[in-house]
Amino acid sequence: MPGMRRNRIKDSIFKYWAMGCTLFGIVMLSIFLINILIDGVGRINWQFLSSLPSRKAENAGIYTAVMGTVWIMVLTAIIAIPIGVLAGVYLEEYGKKSRLANLLEINITNLAGVPSIIYGILGLEIFVRTINLGVSLLSGALTLSLLILPVIIVATRESIKAVPKTIREASYAMGATKWQTISKQILPAASGGIFTGVILALSRAIGETAPLIIVGALTYVPFAPTSPMDKYSVLPMQIFNWISRPEPEFATNAAAAIIILLLITFLMNGIAIYLRNRWQKKVKW
Amino acid sequence: MKRKETAIEFLLALCGAITILTTIGILWVLLYETWLFFKEVSIVEFFTDTQWTPLFADKHFGILPLISGTFLTSMIAITVALPIGLSIAVYLNEYAHPKFRRTIKPALEVLAAIPTIVYGYFALTVITPALQKIIPGLAGFNALSPGIVMGIMIIPLISSLSEDALYAVPKSLREASYGLGASRFQTSFKVLVPAAFSGITVSVILAISRAFGETMIVAVAAGLEPRFTLDPTVPIATITTYIVQVSMGDVPQGSLEFKTIFSAGMVLFVFTFILNTISARIKKRFHHKYE
Numbered sequence: 290m291p292g293m294r295r296n297r298i299k300d301s302i303f304k305y306w307a308m309g310c311t312l313f314g315i316v317m318l319s320i321f322l323i324n325i326l327i328d329g330v331g332r333i334n335w336q337f338l339s340s341l342p343s344r345k346a347e348n349a350g351i352y353t354a355v356m357g358t359v360w361i362m363v364l365t366a367i368i369a370i371p372i373g374v375l376a377g378v379y380l381e382e383y384g385k386k387s388r389l390a391n392l393l394e395i396n397i398t399n400l401a402g403v404p405s406i407i408y409g410i411l412g413l414e415i416f417v418r419t420i421n422l423g424v425s426l427l428s429g430a431l432t433l434s435l436l437i438l439p440v441i442i443v444a445t446r447e448s449i450k451a452v453p454k455t456i457r458e459a460s461y462a463m464g465a466t467k468w469q470t471i472s473k474q475i476l477p478a479a480s481g482g483i484f485t486g487v488i489l490a491l492s493r494a495i496g497e498t499a500p501l502i503i504v505g506a507l508t509y510v511p512f513a514p515t516s517p518m519d520k521y522s523v524l525p526m527q528i529f530n531w532i533s534r535p536e537p538e539f540a541t542n543a544a545a546a547i548i549i550l551l552l553i554t555f556l557m558n559g560i561a562i563y564l565r566n567r568w569q570k571k572v573k574w
Numbered sequence: 575m576k577r578k579e580t581a582i583e584f585l586l587a588l589c590g591a592i593t594i595l596t597t598i599g600i601l602w603v604l605l606y607e608t609w610l611f612f613k614e615v616s617i618v619e620f621f622t623d624t625q626w627t628p629l630f631a632d633k634h635f636g637i638l639p640l641i642s643g644t645f646l647t648s649m650i651a652i653t654v655a656l657p658i659g660l661s662i663a664v665y666l667n668e669y670a671h672p673k674f675r676r677t678i679k680p681a682l683e684v685l686a687a688i689p690t691i692v693y694g695y696f697a698l699t700v701i702t703p704a705l706q707k708i709i710p711g712l713a714g715f716n717a718l719s720p721g722i723v724m725g726i727m728i729i730p731l732i733s734s735l736s737e738d739a740l741y742a743v744p745k746s747l748r749e750a751s752y753g754l755g756a757s758r759f760q761t762s763f764k765v766l767v768p769a770a771f772s773g774i775t776v777s778v779i780l781a782i783s784r785a786f787g788e789t790m791i792v793a794v795a796a797g798l799e800p801r802f803t804l805d806p807t808v809p810i811a812t813i814t815t816y817i818v819q820v821s822m823g824d825v826p827q828g829s830l831e832f833k834t835i836f837s838a839g840m841v842l843f844v845f846t847f848i849l850n851t852i853s854a855r856i857k858k859r860f861h862h863k864y865e
Contacts, residue, residue, distance in 0.1 A: 311682075315681055321700065407787075410600075410603060497689070502821050543695060554687060555687075
């Protein structure tokens with residue numbers, strides 16, 4: 290039958306095309322990483338890691354930007370983790386049927402789809418101008434916290450959902466109150482999944498550039514920050530600044546800084562994946 | 575004991591309420607500042623003027639060039655990401671060995687984990703020079719290169735959501751198709767893809783919404799020149815890159831020039847909100863379909 294033969298040919302053409310598509314993403318990723326390594330790896334040395342920014346590409350370093358990124362990450366974690374986890378607990382454990390919970394749920398789905406630059410505008414108006422925190426690490430961290438809250442809340446809910454009913458019922462049967470059950474049984478049992486979600490959320494926050502530009506992260510900061518109220522730069526900002534310059538020496542600096550940024554991002558993602566796998570293996574309900 | 579439990583519940587609800595306050599905050603800030611903006615600029619000019627030059631001496635406040643730039647880069651991205659992403663989804667779902675699938679999926683997810691500023695560097699230093707060899711008239715800053723790179727970035731978004739949708743199609747449909755003697759290709763595109771159409775649509779809408787809001791790739795590689803055109807070879811600006819440009823410059827806060835970022839932000843917010851709402855609606859309907 291000629292029809293069948295045609296079908297078989299179509300089938301194998303598509304197979305090779307789709308295989309090509311699948312490899313396309315991987316190949317682009319590889320080209321890209323190799324390219325960055327060739328451009329930047331020679332520039333990475335102690336001077337580059339420990340120097341302040343400079344007008345001269347060969348004297349410039351990423352010390353202040355890395356310190357800014359570390360500060361922002363720690364502050365964002367301190368603000369966003371407790372709020373996000375507690376909000377997730379509320380949605381999953383308390384407000385299941387209430388109208389408030391329903392509203393919260395729709396709202397969180399919507400917030401997750403809001404472009405990050407809009408959070409920057411919100412942060413600028415509320416934290417920088419209205420509350421008058423000015424251009425500071427704190428206003429930047431508050432802005433990023435709002436940005437990653439939906440991610441942490443969703444991760445918390447999913448992890449709590451995965452905890453089997455039996456644990457909860459056993460705890461109640463022993464006479465524990467609702468909060469005792471949550472804090473002593475549910476949360477510890479769900480902690481692996483929550484950690485994974487939190488680390489992924491923070492790794493996203495580290496790579497964010499747009500909202501921090503809006504709330505005033507600087508491209509040139511002569512000193513590493515020492516308090517939450519200090520002005521700051523972050524690694525992506527420094528990279529953006531270097532890419533925007535015409536001199537090729539600065540492009541090399543940008544590539545080198547990108548290697549550092551990617552190392553941090555991949556390291557955090559790796560930890561998240563490791564935790565997830567370990568948690569899935571260890572916990573067999 | 576009882577009082578402590580109530581206090582804890584109240585505290586938890588308070589944390590949840592912060593997300594509501596965030597939404598109210600976004601709406602309030604955008605609406606209030608946009609209202610102030612429209613007290614000085616006519617709303618008709620805003621939507622019909624084809625020039626956007628708030629930072630120049632001869633000021634025009636027509637948002638159309640920023641909208642056209644945003645649409646242009648997003649459409650290029652979707653043109654790249656949709657055929658590739660959907661092919662990957664069909665392939666992984668129907669053709670690939672489960673082992674291959676398990677290794678390739680996390681590798682594709684890496685694409686989504688890379689910070690966007692890094693993609694910007696890629697667009698400017700790798701893709702643009704490569705394209706200039708093929709297209710001689712291509713400017714150093716253009717819409718094509720960031721559009722393509724954005725497309726690569728959103729491939730995993732389309733492929734993984736579409737694959738979930740394909741996977742959710744009941745096994746009976748697939749088996750019936752094979753039972754009638756259909757090939758894998760026929761089963762995939764005449765049975766599974768139509769059955770999963772709503773889920774695939776959701777993935778595409780979310781991808782468009784993501785592309786609308788994408789900032790750094792375009793800010794690095796597209797040139798920051800608002801231009802009312804759909805020509806992918808010349809420098810353009812998008813809504814997001816304009817906001818970045820104003821924020822990086824020394825425009826005094828509170829001035830009319832500064833208020834433009836809120837009106838532009840409002841337009842972006844409305845676009846993405848509409849897209850997200852449509853996708854949420856479709857998703858809700860689609861969830862009930864096979865249950």
